[in-house]
Amino acid sequence: MKNLNRYGYAFIAPFWIIFLIFNIYPVALTFYYSFTNYSGSGTAEVVGFANYQRLIADSYFVEAFFNTWKIWGVNFALQIVIALILAMIFSDARVKMKGLSFFRSIFYLPNLITVSSVALLFGILLDWQHGSLNMVLMNIGIISEPINWLNQPTTAQLSVSLILTWMWFGHSFIVVMAGVSGISTDFYEAALIDGANRWQTFTKITLPLLKPILLYIMITSLIGGLQLFDLPMLLTDGIGSPDGSLNTMVLYLYNQAFKYNNYGYAAAVAYGLFIITVIFSAIVFKSMYGNERKQARRV
Amino acid sequence: MIDRSEIENNVTPEQLAKRTLIPQEKKMKKRRSLVKGIIYALLILTAIICFIPFLMMLVNATRSNDAILTGFTLIPGTALMENYRTMMEYVNIWNGFKNSLIISVLVTLLTGYFSALTAYGFAFYTFKGKNFLFVFMLVMMMVPGQLGLIGFYELCKNLGILDTFIPLIVPAVASPFVVFFLRQYIQTTLHPSLIEAARIDGASELRIFHTVAIPIMMPAVATMSIFTFIGSWNNYIMPLVILFSPEKYTLPVLMGFLKGSQVAQNLGSMYLGIAISVVPIMIAFLFLSKYIVNSISAGAVKE
Numbered sequence: 001m002k003n004l005n006r007y008g009y010a011f012i013a014p015f016w017i018i019f020l021i022f023n024i025y026p027v028a029l030t031f032y033y034s035f036t037n038y039s040g041s042g043t044a045e046v047v048g049f050a051n052y053q054r055l056i057a058d059s060y061f062v063e064a065f066f067n068t069w070k071i072w073g074v075n076f077a078l079q080i081v082i083a084l085i086l087a088m089i090f091s092d093a094r095v096k097m098k099g100l101s102f103f104r105s106i107f108y109l110p111n112l113i114t115v116s117s118v119a120l121l122f123g124i125l126l127d128w129q130h131g132s133l134n135m136v137l138m139n140i141g142i143i144s145e146p147i148n149w150l151n152q153p154t155t156a157q158l159s160v161s162l163i164l165t166w167m168w169f170g171h172s173f174i175v176v177m178a179g180v181s182g183i184s185t186d187f188y189e190a191a192l193i194d195g196a197n198r199w200q201t202f203t204k205i206t207l208p209l210l211k212p213i214l215l216y217i218m219i220t221s222l223i224g225g226l227q228l229f230d231l232p233m234l235l236t237d238g239i240g241s242p243d244g245s246l247n248t249m250v251l252y253l254y255n256q257a258f259k260y261n262n263y264g265y266a267a268a269v270a271y272g273l274f275i276i277t278v279i280f281s282a283i284v285f286k287s288m289y290g291n292e293r294k295q296a297r298r299v
Numbered sequence: 300m301i302d303r304s305e306i307e308n309n310v311t312p313e314q315l316a317k318r319t320l321i322p323q324e325k326k327m328k329k330r331r332s333l334v335k336g337i338i339y340a341l342l343i344l345t346a347i348i349c350f351i352p353f354l355m356m357l358v359n360a361t362r363s364n365d366a367i368l369t370g371f372t373l374i375p376g377t378a379l380m381e382n383y384r385t386m387m388e389y390v391n392i393w394n395g396f397k398n399s400l401i402i403s404v405l406v407t408l409l410t411g412y413f414s415a416l417t418a419y420g421f422a423f424y425t426f427k428g429k430n431f432l433f434v435f436m437l438v439m440m441m442v443p444g445q446l447g448l449i450g451f452y453e454l455c456k457n458l459g460i461l462d463t464f465i466p467l468i469v470p471a472v473a474s475p476f477v478v479f480f481l482r483q484y485i486q487t488t489l490h491p492s493l494i495e496a497a498r499i500d501g502a503s504e505l506r507i508f509h510t511v512a513i514p515i516m517m518p519a520v521a522t523m524s525i526f527t528f529i530g531s532w533n534n535y536i537m538p539l540v541i542l543f544s545p546e547k548y549t550l551p552v553l554m555g556f557l558k559g560s561q562v563a564q565n566l567g568s569m570y571l572g573i574a575i576s577v578v579p580i581m582i583a584f585l586f587l588s589k590y591i592v593n594s595i596s597a598g599a600v601k602e
Contacts, residue, residue: 004424007504011420012432014413019439019473022451022466027442029450089342095335099342105588106346109353112584112591114533116551117576120558121356124569132355135371166349171595178596227443230535234555250445250536257449258540267449274446 034267040257044264051268061269063244064252065276071157071248072225075164080217082165083172088202091180093188104177107170115167119234122163126150150236153245160231160246172217179213180206215288219281226277229254249273353577360571367566378567386568389561392575394546395553402464402538402549403531406471410527411520413472418481419512423494433482440475445536452540462543471531477523480598484519485512522594525587532580550576 034051038044055061086107090100110118125133126149134146149155183206191201232246239255240247253273257266359367362376386392421433455466489512497507513520535551542548548556554576562568584591 004504005426008420008424008426008429011424011504011508012417015417015473015478016432018413018470019436019475022454022470023439023447023473026447026450026454029453030447031450033449033453086342089338095331095338097335097338097342101589101592103342103346104592105584106349108588108592108595109581109584110349112529112580113577114535114551114554114580116533116535116554117573120554120569121352121573121577123558124566125352125355130368130566132359132367132371139371166352170349174592174595223443227445229445230551233535234558253445253448254536254540257452263449263453270446270449274443277443278441 030267030270032267033264034271036264036267038263038267040261040263047264051265052272054265055268055272060244060247061249061252061272064240064247064249067157067240067245068226068228068248071160071164071228071246072222074158074161075168076218076221076225078161078165079169079172079221080214082169083176083217086169086173087176087180088198088206090177091206092198093185093192100177104170104174107173109170110167111171113167115230116234118163118167119231122159123150123235126159151242153243156236156242156245160228160235163231164225164228168221172221175213175217176210179210183209211288215285218284218288222280222284223277226250226273226280249276353581356570356574356577359567360574362567362570364565364567367570376567379571382565382567382571385565386557386562386572390553390557390572391546392550392553392557392572395548395550396575396579398464398547399532399550402467403528405464405468406531407524407528409468409471410474410477411524414474414477414481414523415513415516415520416508417478418485418516419508421478421482422486422489423491436475437479440479448536448540455541461541462547463541464547466541467531467534467538467549471527474527477527480523481516481519485516489515522597525591525594 033044035046035048036044037047037050086103089095090097090103125131128134128146128148128151131146131149133149134143137143138146147155149159187205187209188201191205196204227250228248229250232240232248232251233254236242236246238251239259240251249269250273253266253269256262256269354373355371358373358375359371360382361379363378363381366376366378421429451466452461455461460466493511494507497511502510533551534549535555538549538552539555542552545553545556554573557563557569557572562572
């Protein structure tokens with residue numbers, strides 16, 4: 001047996017060598033830089049917590065924080081509502097909708113496309129004077145004046161939210177559907193016999209039983225959303241215009257490091273972002289499972 | 300008798316609904332089919348909204364710049380070749396295609412092979428520190444990629460591998476999530492007695508892995524490979540940071556480059572460039588859609 005144990009180490013060795021060099025070391029090095037004033041060349045001077053103090057007081061970072069939340073929040077609310085409505089339609093035993101796999105594929109398609117292509121595409125589709133969207137909307141008669149989508153803070157943020165919704169609701173729909181099909185039909189039969197209507201069935205059976213799946217969607221979406229970068233980077237000028245409304249946390253990190261050479265400060269931004277991600281994931285997790293424990297205790 | 304009770308137990312909700320249908324409810328049934336029609340119409344509308352940006356892209360890719368500036372129609376134009384020539388004058392998109400393909404294929408192969416190797420090591424050997432290493436790996440799995448970005452850049456600078464494909468390919472050897480997924484999979488599908496049997500037959504450990512474990516793991520590796528490939532193909536921030544020479548750009552970085560280049564003056568060429576980056580994925584999806592959808596469902600439910 002002793003002989004075989006050695007093989008265990010051999011099998012996992014390549015993974016750990018590469019993991020240490022290209023994953024753990026960079027994370028540790030970034031941590032070190034976050035306490036220095038490193039500027040990409042020369043030597044790094046240790047400055048203590050100065051970068052973190054600056055981070056908390058930095059209005060641009062705070063702005064990026066709220067922008068990221070606003071853009072993600074609107075997108076998530078829309079995406080999950082659409083996904084739930086679709087799941088409700090396709091899982092209804094009384095209506096029996098057909099074409100699930102067809103619609104599922106079409107709805108999912110935008111998710112596969114390279115984000116930078118999506119950003120570029122919408123960048124020109126949403127163009128103020130020559131964009132096809134404004135032309136179509138004006139042809140139909142919904143608007144009389146072209147809307148300057150990407151040049152006003154509110155519409156720019158809304159545009160990014162809607163693009164994200166467009167990209168992600170199909171994915172959420174697939175995951176929700178997977179959860180719904182895992183719910184035993186016994187529950188629905190019982191509800192039918194008890195004379196529950198659709199809404200009651202949905203809120204009292206489907207939603208509570210979908211909780212773990214919804215939690216999974218929310219946390220993965222949150223982690224992805226807090227890292228929003230490609231869209232705001234390529235949709236406008238790369239620094240978060242108009243009026244800094246598309247300035248997200250990772251975009252700020254990127255620009256601080258690779259545009260302004262503030263490596264030390266950018267490292268602190270990275271760790272700030274990491275701490276925020278951990279805190280909010282924990283809050284989401286707690287709020288969804290904490291309630292359950294309380295309810296269980298009451299019973 | 301037994302058959303009958305089984306049938307009784309397997310009544311589906313629709314059957315139940317049908318059985319309790321009384322004549323007055325026939326009207327309701329009619330109303331239901333109307334509602335169904337409305338729902339179908341809304342679903343088709345949603346599908347059109349999903350698809351219309353792509354349609355606009357495809358149509359505009361065949362129209363000249365002047366035509367696009369004057370208005371929008373769904374009738375294709377005739378300027379496809381002209382747009383193509385204009386684009387190729389400034390940006391060689393096929394080069395970006397080639398770079399993306401080289402990187403994504405190698406990343407997928409490395410991730411598949413080494414993740415299977417690591418998962419096998421974790422699943423079928425007992426050694427000191429195994430549990431600690433596994434938990435440590437799971438914790439690191441939660442760490443977002445951007446956290447180490449600056450350190451990663453510095454590391455590559457010091458190793459002299461900036462502006463090469465190495466930093467984009469080699470780290471694929473260590474993919475914690477894939478290892479985790481494959482370990483779960485192989486623990487339920489490969490019985491240790493099979494390995495013992497191979498050992499008695501005198502096969503070396505690595506040979507057992509190659510001839511016994513890999514074939515059994517293949518379906519799970521294939522599932523993960525799809526997502527590895529897509530993730531690598533779509534990756535933007537890493538190649539953006541690592542690569543400087545336009546001839547080495549991957550497709551996503553090239554898209555950004557396209558936006559800042561002279562091509563942006565000609566909207567038709569822009570649309571064509573975007574279309575070229577998008578259409579191959581759409582064609583691949585046409586064949587793989589069922590497989591991809593099932594993989595997403597399986598991944599979500601298992602967690």
